[in-house]
Amino acid sequence: MTIEFNHWPLDRAQRYRDEGYWIDKPLTHILQTRSQSQPHALAIVCGERRFSYAELDQLSSNLATRLAASGLGKGDTALVQLPNIAEFYIVLFALLKAGIAPLNALYSHRKLELKSYAKQIVPRLLIASREHEVFRSDSYIADFKEVGTNPEITLLLGETRHENNLAEWIETSGRRAANFSPTEPGEVALFQLSGGSTGTPKLIPRTHNDYHYNARTSAQVCELTAQTRFLCALPAAHNFLLSSPGALGVLYAGGAIIMAPSPEPLTCFALIQRHEVNTVALVPSAVALWLQAAPEHREQLHSLEFLQVGGACFADSLAHQVPGVLGCKLQQVFGMAEGLINYTRLDDSDEQIFTTQGRPISPGDEIKIVDEQGIPVADGEPGMLATRGPYTFCGYYRSPEQNAQAFDNEGYYYSGDLVQLMPTGDLRVVGRVKDQINRGGEKVASEEIENLIVLHPDVTHAGLVAMPDDRLGEKSCAFVVSRNPNLKPPTLRRHLMELGIAEYKLPDRIRLIETMPLTAVGKIDKKHLRQLLAAETTRTWLQTRVLQLVEDCEDLDPEENLIFYGLDSLQVMKLAAELKERGIAVSFEELADSPTLASWWSLVDTRQKAA
Template sequence: MASPTRLAEENIRDYLSRGIWQTMSLSDYWDRNASRIPQAIAVTDGKRNISWAEAKVWTDRVALALIHLGLDRDDVVVLQLPNSVELPLLRVACEKAGALSLPVPRTLRQSEMRYCLRYTEAKAVVVPRRYRDFDHFGMVRELQTDLPHLRSLVVVGEEAPLGALSLDEMASDPWEKKVSPLLSRERRYKASEVSLINATTGSTGLPKFSEYTAAARLLYGRGYIDVFGLGDTDVLAALSPAAAGPNIPVYFAAPQLGAKTALLSYFEAEAAFELIQREKVTLACLVPAQLALMVAHPHARRYDLSSVRFWLSVGAPLPSNLAREAEEKLGGIVLNCYGAVDWGGVVFTSPFDPPEVRYFTVGRPHAGTEVRLVNEAGNPVGVGEIGEMQGRGPACSSGYYKDSEATSRAWTRDGWLPLGDLAQWNSGGNLVVVGRKHDLIIRGGQNIAPSEIENYLLAHPKVKQAAVIGMPDPVYGERVCAYVVPRGDEPPILEEILSFLRSKKIAPYKFPERLEVTDSLPMISDTKVNKRILVEDITVKLTQDV
């Protein structure tokens, strides 16, 4: 399995010979830092500070413990943890043990976890005993009864309940005296081997699992280093709980620099402010919803946020007005990034871009990434024309784990992956994403990109969150419906929304013809709205209206 699914050996040799991929793996960088700057802090979560030297001992011992537990090379270890020092350390330990690490969202419950554990045939899973009043240990114990391959349940903390192992004990036990360290050195993944798996999220069906080499992920991290001008004195913070996406710089840029990382275990705006002030964060990685909460917080000015050079927004469309307001209220430069878990290409704006580029585009491809826009016939479109995004490059995923057929269906023979997003190139060579291909609303033959209207709605003073969908219509095919979460106690009414949109001088056919006010939007993940549920909801309501 260590060989990438869709990359031939000659592709790998080419990347390595041209220096596009590095021979150093993720764990090599961690060990190098332990040698060069042993006492410097590698990672903190506000409760524990771990130096590079301590990280080496920790990861070496946990790697040997995993081998002692009977994990074979290429076995899967599922990590369901909040942001904590253990999360990056476990990734490194798994790489040293020759085990595939699969971090999954802490919000998954029995149904999704059963699928993840069964599909990957995971041999071990690491969870907190309890987190925010949910019994993760109890959930996995219940699932274990019909998952015979799941041999080891590891719980974070000093004490483990009956039926579990303590991760702290694994990390403190001198395994090097019981198990030959040669085993770890022999099994350790090379940078060009698959060592990481990320779970995709989707509005329908069950997740797929995208495989990555450390070389591909480190190349992505190098893209941030080069374009942002990051160095070893920077402090990179993961404010989002994402296992990849917003936190790529934290996991894959910081170790290359020997820079400190700070992890926020649970997001609240004031907790984020406190972390930034305490750790003097220079690069804050987050999703637009988190940035919006920080901008709207009444106590933001009480905190010293002057250390922040950049706010990196990833995972969902970034409204232009939010980016502008964040820079005005919080300081620093807001940078926008486009990405997809099962793609892995590198596209983002630069600190040197003018505001109009940073606010209204996702920037340009970097680190060898290629992007093309094609029409329905598969032909490239011109500047200013809308086409479906396709991407490829050396930082990308090497396919779907244990699913060569899905990999063959998804990628073209020459390596292009259709991304399902519609975009256009502007005259400056930057990408403007206009929405999902399947989210596109076709009203009487006229195309409407929901993201455009959502961005306008989010600028309305009474709107906190917005999602625009097409509702079925017997005459026009679809009409526009907007779901909004109000910002305060007084919700907006449709006429206020229409008046606001008229002031923006956009085409009237794009206006919402129905407004649904709700307390919250259904979410697929921390960043994506489940529009399928909204379409089902409005369809039922239309039927009831009749």
């Protein structure tokens, strides 16, 4: 029995084998090879626990044996949710060995997401932790039955019942011997989660062949070795941390993975010092926190050599700070769980490393950058990214409608990213086509949150848009129309929490408005909402900036001439220049002609709408 998925066309599949991209080995080959060549080498550090390659191999085989003895095997699926602990990798390899395809949910996911995943894959096996809020009681059983699935076997960390205790299943292979084997290399090995621009994340089937190539080639491009000590501080289940090059790349190279519970700077700095970590992968928001904390803790970072940054756009200004503040080399990563991965190379120029997101890892990667009509744009011009290749999937799991939108008739996948091709061959990411918010590397689908907000009985319309944030890159703002004039934002956040969504998906700001702007075809006018948000943001910034420039003033009358507050012409010139830097073309003369805050607000509103 095999899991259905969209296969590569036969001619491309044969080409990928002929050119050595696909080597027809299961992902378990990575661990098997290292456990034979360096069985006693360190593979994982988790708190005070240390696991060699041989131990990782043995413990995962113990669990695979018990799963096989319980009747699970090829063609079955598992829903897994574990935190950043060694058991995550033990379980992963056990499932791969037994031919069971896991879907690894992020630990931040809650009831809503888990029920959706269970409904899609109908897992025979559920693996989770009693410490997670969803599994602290047995009420989760009813939640899964509600969506038409009831896993036959549930294994939980921290479980008191022996038959459901994950740790006991890992420690012993059981009394009954059972044979197990992975699925064929061309079949589904595991599911990854899409960034999700519409609704709950779609599922991405990854085969042994394509994911093995993904991991080993990434390890080679990133020059990982047996001396690599990799800090896993972001969620272990994330594609970035699993295969770009991530844990699988590190294990392929014979290095060691150091587990961290989160990217919190001081915790990570202590782990870096204690275990001589030399490589770490972070999202931009985490890097910003590290840059703030590092100056007082530089002695703890002496071993750090490489910092990989991915998951979201990384500001040039932050990128330039990394070598000086953290004392290590920067590598930018632009990848997607659907496939294509780009890296800046370790010997690239500073200009490439600081201002681009690198170039593809494979000669087999095919890329085109097109406009809205599908016509290739001129080199250097921004356009929509489309790609296909030996490790870029050919379709979401059981999603024919989504696939019809995401792929063209040549098999190119449209990622929703807006990019520029630089003269060096590197890509620069300049934005997103899809209605999605990238909150510090966590993707929030606007449609999903909007649909949940309007479930509240007092809400008639909801629109979610991104707003810029210096630390996270983007935050979310929900515009809501309510039939109840007394409805407050905390009530809506409580409503969303009770529905069981992940905390990072909660709107950072909720603005109640009287009517929702609509397009000519009756859809929510997101452009208008962004203009409203930009206008509010600019108005607040402008008022704050004027207050900084004038003295002995805590508040301003918007209709009063600002000259009476002590604002002079040089300061007005400075404001005009600063507005220009923010993308608002306002001249000194225009500001000087009517120097009141109210008139300036009106002026910048007009320019922003025109833009």
